[in-house]
Amino acid sequence: MPSSSSARKANIITEGLAFGESPRWHDSRLWLCNWGTGEVVAVDEGGTSEVMLKVPAVLPYSIDWLPDGRLLVVSGRQGLLLRREADGTLATHADLRGLSKNPWNEIVVDGRGNIYVNGGGPAPAPGEHFGPGTIVLISPNGAVRQ
Template identity: 35%
Template sequence: MTAIADRPVRRVVTGMSFTECPRWRPSEDDGAGRLWFADFYTQAYYSVRGDGSDLRTELEVPGQPSGLGWLPDGRMVFVSMRDAALMRREHDGSVVVHADVSDHVGGHPNDMVVDAEGRCYLGDFGFDLMGGADLARTGLLRVDPDGAVTRVAEGLWFPNGSAITPDGGTLLVDETFGNRVSAFDVAPDGALGPRRDWARFGEPPTASAVGEAIGQLAVAPDGCGLDAKGCLWVADAVGGRAVRVREGGEVVDTVSPGTGVYACTLGGADGRTLYLCCAPDFDEHARSAAREGEIRAVDVDVPHAGRP
């Protein structure tokens, strides 16, 4: 069997600015399903068939799209970063504010995961990343189906991609500047237990300047997705790769597509396609001025599990 690191990585979508938050979703008009994703600086959500055909603009978001999910009744919920809001698309296509989180975040709201009850667990930058501010820790928000906002965790280093285990009992949160993936037990009412290390790649940064802190990261966990053996595929935002990690932090597989990797998910008809959100870097000015963002894909052995 060919090692995953040696398998060909193919281009699925090209000509984007900075793709993020990929989600595989069944489709009523396409039994195989479709890959949904955000593109920051073309300001829209898109979907595409698994082979890259039939690219569609699903929703334009002038406030910059990011996290994405669906409520149990099928309504789409999504982040408008610059509005510091979680939005909702109704069944008739109208868009409304699901929750205003401007009083709860220290930087742009970003990625999230939606549980089986429709509760959204949402992270934020914690500081003005693109404006050159010093690194600062932040918290995690839970937005309930009625739009109520509760701060459910503190002291996180840029909480980013998140996943929920198949039994709904554990929330995993990538901390991009923390050298770690954190885990929280999820109570039936959505409350979180104490934070614990799920995977630790090194010590949290001691530098406050972002450039120096990046140099202290062994892995910068960004977007992620779980597989059926309990491993987590993690986009390494400073390593130009996606890594498959066991609980405890052991890296058991690596995919290096030759460019930056900022998010990933498992999808395809059998859940065994790893989709990678790729770009040369994450600099806002460079990415908004170019169309070098892509989604690439590689076949893996273990299928998708959990949420998203």
């Protein structure tokens, strides 16, 4: 156990989130999804927050970026991967509706621009385990690989 002199103190950089999810570090700020308000928020090191996007999605939704800097948003229940264009509009990057009846959730983009999105299995009954989940690979141009 580290001594109290070597332990670091955690700093709160933002408060009052309804349900913070999908934290990502991007452009020198912490970005996160505030599921309770339907917003994507960016917070700088001093704690100043800015709403970057109102998400037209029902929970769940998560974020990451293409290598060219465009924001991706998983619209989980709609089964869509959305892309924010330079003018702020959202376009469908990939349609995942035919791949799973369950909501999609988390996302990660690798250094080549390949996108990985997971979808959970059906919610279990009490005492049962989750059903099998799915991970889909989407190319940078939006083509879904199976």
